[in-house]
Amino acid sequence: MDFLMFQLVQESKTPLYEQLYRAIKEAIINGTIEEGIKLPSKRKLADYLAVSQTTIEFAYSQLVAEGFISSEPRRGYFVQNLEELAIIEQDTSFITQEANNTPNFSVDFSPGKIDTDSFPFAIWRKYAKDIVNDEHKDLLQLGHPQGDYELRQQISSYLFQSRGVKSTPEQIILGSGTEQIMPLIIQLLGDKTVYGFENPGYPLTHHLFFKDSRMSVPIPVDNDGVIVAKLEQTSANVMYVTPSHQFPTGAVLAATRRSQLLAWAYQQDNRYIIEDDYDSEFRYTGKPIPSLQGIDQNERVIYLSTFSKSLMPALRIAYAVLPKSLILQYKKRFSYYSATVPRMDQHILANFMEEGYFAKHLNRMRKIYKRKLEIITKTIMEYEPTVTISGEQAGMHILLTIRTTKTETELVKLAEQSNIRIYGLLEYTSAELDEKMNPRLVLGFGGLKTEQVASSIHQLMHALEITKAP
Ligand SMILES: Cc1ncc(COP(=O)(O)O)c(C=O)c1O
Incomplete structure (x- = not known):
């Protein structure tokens, strides 16, 4: 068995030990490495592959834990009988995808967020x-x-x-x-x-x-x-x-x-x-x-x-x-x-x-959200008439209508480039709306800290290239 066949990719997102563990496991499952074969010592394999002994140690431990190999004191590592092992293939590639799919925005105007500072x-x-x-x-x-x-x-x-x-x-x-x-x-x-x-x-x-x-x-x-x-x-x-x-x-x-x-x-x-x-x-x-x-x-x-x-x-x-x-x-x-x-x-x-x-909690929160809304309304006034508010009578989100030649998708993208998440109204539509409408953005304010509301709005306006009224 030529252990040099394991090509480990240094630049990969998958750690080296995991690449090695997967490669050996696959070779055992498809019979390239047969039952009873002794694996090279950790030091030898580390030298062969030009990686650290810890990398080999981690890979071998995982194989031992899953029963693919056994460790025999002072003798080394031996491939086990596969028939006694229920092999469950696990696709873990989605795990990295999931972790990568949750970008951390500096401001998130999600309508689903609440104020977490005031919870009793x-x-x-x-x-x-x-x-x-x-x-x-x-x-x-x-x-x-x-x-x-x-x-x-x-x-x-x-x-x-x-x-x-x-x-x-x-x-x-x-x-x-x-x-x-x-x-x-x-x-x-x-x-x-x-x-x-x-x-x-x-x-x-x-x-x-x-x-x-x-x-x-x-x-x-x-x-x-x-x-x-x-x-x-x-x-x-x-x-x-x-x-x-x-x-x-x-x-x-x-x-x-x-x-x-x-x-x-x-x-x-x-x-x-x-x-x-x-x-x-x-x-x-x-x-x-x-x-x-x-x-x-x-x-x-x-x-x-x-x-x-x-x-x-x-x-x-x-x-x-x-x-x-x-x-x-x-x-x-x-x-x-x-x-x-x-x-x-x-x-x-x-x-x-x-x-x-x-x-009691509702009374308290009503005051807090009302205060946030007042700050938003006052701040947005500085950008009128390019930006107008509606839907501000209740709840924890409002609608901004923007008079611009840009499309809603362009506005959402511009915000994203400044690390701000804003939600276009089109995300909430199931059939076509009136094409002639100005772009509209759903702005949730529940999750913003009161002291950051005004600056978050200014940041958003700056990102959307909207200037204050003269
Ligand atoms: C219209 C509407 N109904 C209900 C909910 C709450 O859903 P759930 O009770 O599943 O959290 C929301 C939350 O954002 C909502 O926007």
């Missing part, structure tokens, strides 16, 4: 500590498939007080994110359903309704939210909407459109509205707008919300309030699904809500 860690820790002990050993067992009653009770009363949502805990289902609940709702509504969904809109809906080839129609959105008149011209019988703060344009669904949408739903027995109220906790101007579910008289609204904005996206707790007819079907058909939220997290959250900390 001490209180959360106290509830976590109280729960992880043998007084609560029942929490080690599976709980109710819809989620534990205590948390559903808290959610039900919170929703009534803050959003006018009418529900009983029995109507609520918990899931580990809107992403997990939506497919369940789709399953519940059955194959014959035709979905209307907002365009531009929440990417999840584009995937679930459009790319997954369900019968669906994108419905355009303007400054007053989704254009219900367009929905009326389609065969859709279930409409997904974000009425409190349209994602991603930030438009609030106008009062007339709300009534029009409910009236549309009442026209046929099988019509429903899926109301995604994902960031309604944060409303900064004007009167609070009640949920559609709260004004619905005929049980046609499936209400959906999440703790991803109000607490943290990593908690993975979202919920739906199903109309009575659907919850009965749900209980019949889906009770075999266990709840997807860990019970300990459910209980920490239930206690956090029960003792008033959730309401």
